[in-house]
Amino acid sequence: MPEPGLSYQQAVFKDVMDRTGLLRDIEVCNQMIQDHEKDIPSHAGKLEPIQVQLQLYENTEREKLIEYLQSADFQRVIKQWEKYLDSACKLGPQLERSNTPIRLLASEAIGFRYLKVMKQARKTLNNKNDITRIHILRKSGKKLRYLVDLFSDLYSAKATKKVIKDLKKFQDCLGEMQDSEVQVHLISQLSGPVRDDLTKENLEVIEKIIRKRNKQKKHCHKKAIKLIKEY
Numbered sequence: 001m002p003e004p005g006l007s008y009q010q011a012v013f014k015d016v017m018d019r020t021g022l023l024r025d026i027e028v029c030n031q032m033i034q035d036h037e038k039d040i041p042s043h044a045g046k047l048e049p050i051q052v053q054l055q056l057y058e059n060t061e062r063e064k065l066i067e068y069l070q071s072a073d074f075q076r077v078i079k080q081w082e083k084y085l086d087s088a089c090k091l092g093p094q095l096e097r098s099n100t101p102i103r104l105l106a107s108e109a110i111g112f113r114y115l116k117v118m119k120q121a122r123k124t125l126n127n128k129n130d131i132t133r134i135h136i137l138r139k140s141g142k143k144l145r146y147l148v149d150l151f152s153d154l155y156s157a158k159a160t161k162k163v164i165k166d167l168k169k170f171q172d173c174l175g176e177m178q179d180s181e182v183q184v185h186l187i188s189q190l191s192g193p194v195r196d197d198l199t200k201e202n203l204e205v206i207e208k209i210i211r212k213r214n215k216q217k218k219h220c221h222k223k224a225i226k227l228i229k230e231y
Contacts, residue, residue: 002091005084012077019068023061029183030054036209046205049198053190106151113144121228128225131181137228138174141167170227177220180213187213 033051037044068074097105120137127133145167152160191198191206198206 002088002095005087009081009084012080016074016077019065023058023065025179025182025186026054026058026061028179029186030058032179032183032213033209036212043205043208046201047209049194049202050187050190050206053194054186057190102151103154106147106154110144110147110151113140113147117141117144121231124228125225134174134221134224135178138171138178141174142171145171166231170224170231173220173224173227177217177224180217180220184210184213184217 030051033047033054037047117137117140120133120140124130124133124137145164148160148163148167152164187206187210
């Protein structure tokens with residue numbers, strides 16, 4: 001895809017994606033609480049004050065997102081993207097690599113992304129407790145997986161399925177680790193404003209679920225390091 005314009009479009013769409021991040025985290029946290037109550041029936045209803053706060057938070061974020069999607073700013077983003085794609089198609093024959101076989105381009109893109117993932121993996125293994133590096137590796141691994149998935153028809157099904165399966169396993173592990181971290185933060189943050197209204201039972205269940213998520217985070221961290229070494 002041609003420059004100028006591509007970097008700008010990437011930044012714009014990253015902003016659109018970032019606007020959904022917190023909403024997604026809230027929904028996942030709410031689902032985690034519901035699953036926890038199913039697993040431990042005696043805790044049912046004990047986290048209602050937190051769930052109420054989560055619902056209010058979710059409603060606010062959802063309204064912000066809807067407002068943005070209906071805004072002139074978002075419509076301008078879409079029109080700019082359409083204009084960019086239209087101009088890129090017209091430029092096609094003039095682009096430096098427009099006649100390069102797609103398999104060669106795909107192989108180069110996958111190879112480049114793979115080398116980047118391996119470089120980040122080595123840095124992660126050199127500092128296993130650096131959570132930031134692990135999150136960066138998770139995002140990079142996700143890009144590699146989607147890239148292989150996108151061009152999978154160009155290669156052996158047996159080979160691509162194995163690669164995608166391994167990357168998904170790794171991605172799911174790191175995703176659960178991040179979710180646990182976010183959930184602990186959200187529950188701690190949301191329990192603050194209603195702390196005076198919480199009963200002793202409420203507080204005990206909140207502390208138990210935070211301990212459980214921290215334990216899960218440590219478990220996923222150990223599993224992730226093992227998967228990185230194996231990969």
